[in-house]
Amino acid sequence: SQQGEEDPQALSIQEGENATMNCSYKTSINNLQWYRQNSGRGLVHLILIRSNEREKHSGRLRVTLDTSKKSSSLLITASRAADTASYFCATEGQGNNRLAFGKGNQVVVIP
Amino acid sequence: NAGVTQTPKFRVLKTGQSMTLLCAQDMNHEYMYWYRQDPGMGLRLIHYSVGEGTTAKGEVPDGYNVSRLKKQNFLLGLESAAPSQTSVYFCASSQQGEGFNEQFFGPGTRLTVL
Numbered sequence: 001s002q003q004g005e006e007d008p009q010a011l012s013i014q015e016g017e018n019a020t021m022n023c024s025y026k027t028s029i030n031n032l033q034w035y036r037q038n039s040g041r042g043l044v045h046l047i048l049i050r051s052n053e054r055e056k057h058s059g060r061l062r063v064t065l066d067t068s069k070k071s072s073s074l075l076i077t078a079s080r081a082a083d084t085a086s087y088f089c090a091t092e093g094q095g096n097n098r099l100a101f102g103k104g105n106q107v108v109v110i111p
Numbered sequence: 112n113a114g115v116t117q118t119p120k121f122r123v124l125k126t127g128q129s130m131t132l133l134c135a136q137d138m139n140h141e142y143m144y145w146y147r148q149d150p151g152m153g154l155r156l157i158h159y160s161v162g163e164g165t166t167a168k169g170e171v172p173d174g175y176n177v178s179r180l181k182k183q184n185f186l187l188g189l190e191s192a193a194p195s196q197t198s199v200y201f202c203a204s205s206q207q208g209e210g211f212n213e214q215f216f217g218p219g220t221r222l223t224v225l
Contacts, residue, residue, distance in 0.1 A: 033213060042115075042201055042216035043154075088153060097142060097161065097207075098169065099214060103153040 012108045019076040021105045023089035024069075030092045032065055032072050033099065037086045046074075046087075081111045113137055115217035117202050123223045124192045132187040132220050134202030142205045143185040144169075144214065145177060147198040154201065160185055192224045 013019050023032070031050045035043040049056045049065045049072065056063045062075040076083055086106050090099040118133040134143065141162050146154040156169030158177040166177045174196060176188045185204075189196060199221050203214040 035216075040219075042218045043203075043214075044216070045213035048213060090154075098144075098156055098159060100156075101146075101154040103151060 009103070010106045010108075012110065013079055015079060015081055015109055015111050017079055019079050019083070019107050019109070021074045021087055021089075021107070023072045023074070023102055025072075025089075025091045025100075026070065027091075028094045029067075030094055032063075033090045033092070034061075034063060034072075034074050035088045035090060035101075037088065037104070039085075043088065076107075079107075079109045081109050083107060084109045115202055115204055115215050117200075117217040117220050119220060120218070121221050123225065124189075125225050126193060128192050129188070129190050130192065130222075131189075132200055132202075132222075134185045134187070134204075134217060135183055136185075136202075136204040136215070137183065138204060138206070138215065139182070140204035140206050140215070141182075142207060143179065144203045144205075145175070145185065145187045146201045146203065147171065147196075148201060148219075149198050157187065157200075192222075194224045196222065197224045198222060 029051050031048050033048045034046045036046050037043045047058045047063050049063050060077045065072045086104040088101050088104045090101045115136045144159040145157040148154050155171045157175050158169050160166045160179040163182040178186045199219050201219050202217040205212045205214045
């Protein structure tokens with residue numbers, strides 16, 4: 001079943017602006033991961049946040065995790081045209097070794 | 112280091128035909144996965160493997176079979192293709208399953224069943 005649900009579904013921003021995406025999930029997790037997919041390509045791992053972490057940074061990416069609300073957010077700062085892609089959150093549930101993916105967020109960065 | 116590769120990249124089948132999708136990884140990963148991606152549905156897990164010689168069902172296993180005879184290869188078979196199996200198929204691998212490990216994805220196979 002689909003675990004993650006991203007919100008909003010589609011986002012269009014100007015280059016240089018920040019982009020924020022949210023993800024909610026239903027069950028307890030080991031970790032939550034964000035992936036990027038460029039058109040016609042496979043998914044690429046961006047960042048992983050563990051269930052006992054609240055915030056994590058990687059370059060222009062900032063991820064937060066609120067396990068009490070079962071939600072996460074991905075912030076891309078100072079967006080670039082190359083950030084145009086679909087972004088997926090995925091959760092690894094406790095007691096299993098699989099990821100459940102959300103339906104994805106399409107982000108378009110206008111130069 | 113090629114990572115995860117998939118063969119073929121594209122394929123068109125007629126209903127009832129069979130085919131095998133091949134996934135290969137050169138990272139010595141234990142875990143391998145097959146997903147399908149349909150518009151508006153995200154990725155859904157078909158089957159996965161936690162090691163050579165093992166396979167397990169995922170979320171949508173019906174109509175598919177898999178084999179993991181060698182650690183580096185994970186095959187996905189369609190015995191009798193149906194139009195509902197038109198999709199983009201992705202293979203992924205990870206060093207180990209539960210814990211803190213990311214999955215590495217192949218470029219995908221676009222399959223059309225007429």
